[in-house]
Amino acid sequence: MGAYLRKSYVNIFDLNSLDLDQSFFSSYNIPKWVQEGFSRALIDYELPQSKSFVLRMPEQRANYIREKVDTFGMSKAGIGKMLTRMWLSDLRRESNFDMIS
DSSP states (O other), X not given: OHHHHHHHBOOTTOGGGGGOOEEEEEEEOHHHHHHTTTOSOGGGGEEEEEEEEEEEOOXXXXXXXXXXXXXXXXXXXXXXXXXXXXXXXXXXXXXXXEEOO
């Protein structure tokens, strides 16, 4: 779960990271668990073997972040203002819900 959380959020101080896909290995289908709204226990999503998943930033969300940076700038104060006007979910990559391997 830790790898999923670390790789699902973009580094707001590095806008190049918006375009980078992230992958993580898990023995649970965490993207499906998230997609289904955490409706069951994580153990119900256990896989027979670890799989690799891909996370990517949707283009519309990446453009939204870039617009906010253009408006507020990359200074500490600018980032602070920007983050007070955004949801944490705006900074999260999404899974394509397909297992790679």
